[in-house]
Amino acid sequence: MKKSGFVSIIGRPNVGKSTLLNQFLGEKLAITSNKPQTTRNRIQGIYTNEKGQIVFIDTPGIHKPSHKLGEYMVKAASTTIGDVDLILLLVEPRRPGKEDLMIIDQVKKVGADTFLIINKIDTIPKVNLLECINTYKDLYSFQEIVPICAFKGDGVRELQDLIFAYLPEGPGFFPDDMITDQPERQLVAEYIREKALYVLDQEIPHGIAVVIDTFAEREDKAIVDINATIICEKESHKPIIIGKQGATIREIGSQARREIERLLGMQVNLKLWVKVKERWRDSEFLVKNFGFDKKEL
Ligand SMILES: Nc1nc2c(ncn2[C@@H]2O[C@H](COP(=O)(O)OP(=O)(O)OP(=O)(O)O)[C@@H](O)[C@H]2O)c(=O)[nH]1
Ligand SMILES: [Mg+2]
Known part of the structure; x- marks a missing residue:
């Protein structure tokens, strides 16, 4: 059994x-x-x-x-x-x-x-x-x-x-070939957040969230176009995330893109944006809107 x-x-x-x-x-x-x-x-x-x-x-x-x-x-x-x-x-x-x-x-x-x-x-x-x-x-x-x-x-x-x-005896709850309940979009957002945690220094990472704005596969080619926004908590964090002439955000983007391509098995065209939402971690409304499960709030 x-x-x-x-x-x-x-x-x-x-x-x-x-x-x-x-x-x-x-x-x-x-x-x-x-x-x-x-x-x-x-x-x-x-x-x-x-x-x-x-x-x-x-x-x-x-x-x-x-x-x-x-x-x-x-x-x-x-x-x-x-x-x-x-x-x-x-x-x-x-x-x-x-x-x-x-x-x-x-x-x-x-x-x-x-x-x-x-x-x-x-x-x-x-x-x-x-x-x-x-x-x-x-x-x-x-x-x-x-x-x-x-x-x-x-x-x-x-x-x-x-x-x-x-574990008790019993049949599986999910199909044998399923490995997660997470939608691809969420995995993609998380991969980007991981690279941001890695590339950015101490203070900023805790206050960021990543939102996928668009995620579309092209009809004529095996390419996925993804637009994502990194949300930060302070105006002063924005230039740090972007970096000198965009170097930091480019680094986050290229590290994330490589892993997303592996995940999706397809070429990815990733564009990252940065937006400030002050104290979003304290706002029930914003926490809800950044992809967290409403049942838990
Ligand atoms: N030396 C050592 N480091 C480890 C080991 N397992 C995990 N780590 C490191 O510990 C750190 C935290 O690992 P995570 O898996 O993110 O820890 P977590 O418990 O999920 O953390 P939260 O999601 O923040 O609660 C990472 O830098 C890991 O590489 C281990 O067996 N040995
Ligand atoms: Mg963890």
Whole structure:
């Protein structure tokens, strides 16, 4: 009998949740960066093999929100906790911080099956790992504790077997060849945001959103024309995003274009624009309009 179920990946910002999702699926479904609060929406990734189907839900990092967008993100993550067959709680291999403890409290309340996933084990000596495991053991009776290195893939295969062992029997929820619920346009917007996070420096990235204005395949040629706008929060950010004679935005555009072409398997003509919407992250109306799920607001 095949197995199937929903598995939520939760944890504080920047622990490697999206990296793990991508590693599982072997595709870039969720953008990643070294800056916290990269993921803003719930992202579904579907993994199917001969054993059955795992529907992963990558979530925004849980933190203390300071604006509407943050509230939305934390809600999107927290509501998955009670709704899934299994929770993967990701942490870094060191002593738990305030946010880790807060998340464990939430997990305790629901009492759902939870694996503790200790990620980034490449960053510490092995002896410290044991200490870390023991500290976490005292905090909650996790069903399993699994050390991994998400970006190299170490431990991911073992984790997959453990997940199947815990999932209930049943048929898949989605077609075998489906790997995500995200529309192409959304993936494209996210790829552009990832490159902006990468190219821009510290302060600006948190305040940007990317909106796809037009997305059209030409009738006579295998070319897609895409117009997208990078929304920023301050007038003073605009020239930084554009750069000297447009150098910065050109760099974001050409890095994004290469990945979008790989995704769509087609030549892409990408045009990027920049617009200012002051304090959009604090505006319910604007957060809604930048592609976030209205149910969560
Ligand atoms: N050294 C090391 N770094 C890792 C590992 N896995 C992920 N990272 C890095 O950690 C950073 C954060 O990764 P993400 O996958 O974006 O983290 P996230 O938990 O999804 O973050 P949010 O979406 O902001 O909540 C990136 O720079 C990754 O390359 C790992 O196993 N080892
Ligand atoms: Mg993420």
